[in-house]
Amino acid sequence: VIRCRAAVAWAPGRLSVEEVEVAPPKAGEVRIKLVATAICRTDEHLLQGCFPKAEFPVIPGHEGAGIVESIGEGVTSMKPGDKVIPLCHPQCGKCSFCQNPESNFCQKSHFYEPQNLLPDKTSRFSCKGKQIHHFLWVSTFAEYTVVPEYAVAKIDAAAPLDKVCLFGCGFSTGYGAAINTAKVKPGSTCAVFGLGGVGLSVVMGCKAAGASRIIAVDINKDKFAKAKELGATDCINPRDFQKPIQEVLTEMTGQGVDYSFEAIGHADTMIAALASCNMSTGVCVMVGELDSGSEISIDPTLLLIGRTWKGTLVGGWKTRECIPKLVSGYLEKKFNSDLLITHTLPFAKVNEGFELLRAGKSIRTVLLF
Incomplete structure (x- = not known):
């Protein structure tokens, strides 16, 4: 178990930076050390209590990038030390939608079945003795998070994590x-x-x-x-x-x-x-x-x-396949998504980042751990 900081929403409203416990990954799961996360208006929807099927208390965040810290049994597509982007929209590769070349939907998605707990219906987060819910499985407002392997994309080792975190949702969408x-x-x-x-x-x-x-x-x-x-x-x-x-x-x-x-x-x-x-x-x-x-x-x-x-949904990309290709396109300077980043703040100022969003003063605020 790792003890680390996370921004917890105990109820709709304000976030509270707390010390949380993050359990090790189980079979088919990956534990990620987040390096950066961006603030998206979808996180604000969650804080307002307007996001469908979400449950409190919860750790929000879904535009993150980090490094694999450890892997559970059976994980083969990545190893500790790999740079990754956790995916708020998974690609299981097995359901009928994943196997349809014209679809990027997945039946593991929150829109099909809530992702407030991991697939085994338990949480890897706890705080003050209480279970904390995941958000879209990824919960990137935490220094460490645990995500199913099929909701993680391995990306180029040269990618700057404080920039490509936007590819988890906003830019890609x-x-x-x-x-x-x-x-x-x-x-x-x-x-x-x-x-x-x-x-x-x-x-x-x-x-x-x-x-x-x-x-x-x-x-x-x-x-x-x-x-x-x-x-x-x-x-x-x-x-x-x-x-x-x-x-x-x-x-x-x-x-x-x-x-x-x-x-x-x-x-x-x-x-x-x-x-x-x-x-x-x-x-x-x-x-x-x-x-x-x-x-x-x-x-x-x-x-x-x-x-x-x-x-x-996430711009029609089959996420595990396409997000790494988008990151490669960024490294090849095919587009400059950096222009979307208007503010960079330490993670402890997460609430300040939301105030910038609400005031219409920011496009994307990136939080650094």
Whole structure:
């Protein structure tokens, strides 16, 4: 058993940095020493009590990178000392979805069966004599964590862990939403709703795919300079217009954009994004995560004429196979995800990192252990 620091949410609300006990890995599991973790808005959803099926007390965090400390019986794909990214969306390789080349879903996912405990229905975390739940199995707000082997990706030994931790969720999700899910075509027009870490990664993906016009939409004008730096050609604030933003986008482009992306997680912006893409061949990708229990009511005519409305999970990547390839692409300077990192803080300042997120002052804050 290892005693170390972790940020525990005893109930919805604030995190408390505590000393926790982390049990050794059982068969098929890997214990990881985290080096860095980023703060994603999904962690804020969890703290607000809005994440489906989650249980408290819990150690949040799901954008981490670290080094294998020890392995359980039967683990063959990695060894102590290997650099790894724990995966909030696993790839078991055995279920029907994993074996379908067109799917990146896995039946071990939290959306299929809760990942509040490890597969044997026990926790590896305890604090003050109480069991602490895992979050999406990975719980990267801890100096050490235990994860099933099929929810860990071994990455290049040259990768800087304080930079590639973003590949566990935010960057991969946004970039892949454009590349894999929408399959943005060269010369096309795109609209991206929400310019947080995920939305800006969508902008990067649209640019990499060759889109000729990328319209960034946000109510926080402070994010426009970063969006332009990453490839946005236009930046608009819905509050600057008297009419609905979908009408503004339709007027800007003539008939609506070819691809729209919602990277916020609000029902009204989901509908606006859908209505802003052209009525026949437009593709709208749902990237943002709505609060648990949310419902959306739409006019079915929006889809009847031919629009496509799709969702994406971790950008459509088969995680164990593709995240290492993305890291290699980063090392080859095919893209610069470092531009998403606006703040770097010691782990003890985790609550300060969340305050930056809530105030709209950060894109990604990386915590260093």
